[in-house]
Structures are given as C-alpha cells and as structure tokens.
Amino acid sequence: MYIVLIGGGNVGYHLAKSLTKDKHTVVIIERDYDQCRYISERLNVLVINGNGCEKRYLREAGIERADVMAAVTGDDENNLIACQVAKRAFAVKRTVARVNDPRNEYSFSQLGIDVPVNSTSIIAKIIEEETTLEDILPLFTFKKGKLAIIRVDLPTFSPVRNKKVKDIKLPKDCVLVSILRGEDLLIPSGDTVLQEGDEVVALTTIENEKSTFDLLVGKLE
Numbered sequence: 347m348y349i350v351l352i353g354g355g356n357v358g359y360h361l362a363k364s365l366t367k368d369k370h371t372v373v374i375i376e377r378d379y380d381q382c383r384y385i386s387e388r389l390n391v392l393v394i395n396g397n398g399c400e401k402r403y404l405r406e407a408g409i410e411r412a413d414v415m416a417a418v419t420g421d422d423e424n425n426l427i428a429c430q431v432a433k434r435a436f437a438v439k440r441t442v443a444r445v446n447d448p449r450n451e452y453s454f455s456q457l458g459i460d461v462p463v464n465s466t467s468i469i470a471k472i473i474e475e476e477t478t479l480e481d482i483l484p485l486f487t488f489k490k491g492k493l494a495i496i497r498v499d500l501p502t503f504s505p506v507r508n509k510k511v512k513d514i515k516l517p518k519d520c521v522l523v524s525i526l527r528g529e530d531l532l533i534p535s536g537d538t539v540l541q542e543g544d545e546v547v548a549l550t551t552i553e554n555e556k557s558t559f560d561l562l563v564g565k566l567e
Contacts, residue, residue: 350375350412352398352428353419354385357444361418362391373407399427401435409436416442422450429459494555495523498562500544505564512536517554517561523547 347370351358354376362372362385372391375398376382382395396403398417409415415432417425422445429441442461445451454462500507506514511522511534525532526545532538540546550558 347371347413348408348411349373350404350407350409350415350432352415352417352425353444354378354381354393355418355420357418359385359389361416362389366391375403375407399424399431401431404428404432404436409438412436412438414438414440414442416444418442418444420444420446422446422454426450426454426457426459430457433458494550494552496548496550496555496558496562498546498548498559500540500542500546501563502542503564504540504542504562506540506562507542509540510536511538511540514540514561517550517557520548520550520554520558523549 349365349370349372351362351372351374354362354374358374358376362374365372366389372389373394374382374385374391375394375396376385377395377397379395382393385391386393392407394403394406396406398404398419409432412432415429415438417428419425419428425443425445429443432438433441440460441458442463443454443459445454445462451462516522522534524547525534525538525540526547527541527543546562548558548562
C-alpha cells in the first residue's frame, strides 16, 4: 500500500518503521526540520518538511494515490484537519487519526474519520480489567467509529466457558466471528462449545464493546 503519515514524532517514526518492514511505501510529513533529518538518516522513506494540514504538502507527498492517510501527531485538531482535507480535497479512501484526548473520539467519528484510534481508552481498559494486551485487543473501529472488533483469550473464570454459543445471551448487535483453538480456526455455530484458552474474535457496536468483553472474560473482583 501507499501510505501517507502526518507526524514524524515517536509514534509516526515507529509506525513508519513497522510499515516499511512489511513492504509498504510510506511518506512522512513532519513540521520539525531536525526530526525530518533524524528520520531520513534511519528509514528508507520520503520525508517532507511541512504542515500536513496544507494541500501543497499533501500533494507533494502524493496524496492522490494514497491508499491510506494516517494523522498521528500529538495535536487532535491537526489530526482532524489533515484527515478532513485528505478526504474532501483528495478523496482518500481511508483516513486514520490518532486521538490524544478521549473526549474527542466521538467527534472524530462523527466528522468522517474512518478510524479514530484512542490509545488512552485501550490502556484504560487493560488497567481496569487487570488484563494484558494478550488477553484483550480492542482492536479497531471502523464504519465511522460505529463498530469494533474485540479479541479475547477465554480465561478459566470466563462465564461462557463450556457453554454452547446458542445458550449465550450476547449483547445486541454482537456476533462471534471466529475461534482459534490451538492450531484450528473455527467458525462458530450455535452448537459450538466455548473452551478455556479459546481465542475469540467478536464484532460489536462501540456502545456494547465493554459489555461484550465482560460477558466473554467476566468481571474481576
């Protein structure tokens, strides 16, 4: 894929490093000249010194042919504006925005950002539920922030352990997508029995994300 990143700070740098390892073409737009030099000396990517909210720098980055544009600066306003310019002026298919202030997540999705990523809520969920990233990956939101994919490893104390899917009262608009059991990938049916250690992937609405997690993992005292 051809990916344009707005922001070459710590998040942008490591994201670009990971994407280039996966053979994607990455262009970074970064305001700070010294940071641009730092990235250029370490990564095989095109780095443009400029403001990612301005059309001229987006054009220079080749935004017209970008599959994805991700705004990952530490400023929510800049991330929002950059994504809106990319969407409205250049019809970029998919925009991803880092949300630094959790209060802005809903606004981002309402204003047309395809994937608002709120790392704060992810970290808070891990802390509150006393789990690790291996236990829950509240993964990605899509369809303008209305849906979420959740992945959990069923623990011993899971309230759905040893139950058939048809006997589990799932939250509204929630569906179990797949189960990874050892080396086997299962597409769950009503008679599928959930077992301890199953890696369960569920699709749910943002509103029911927490209740879906509580149902699958259980509330820790």
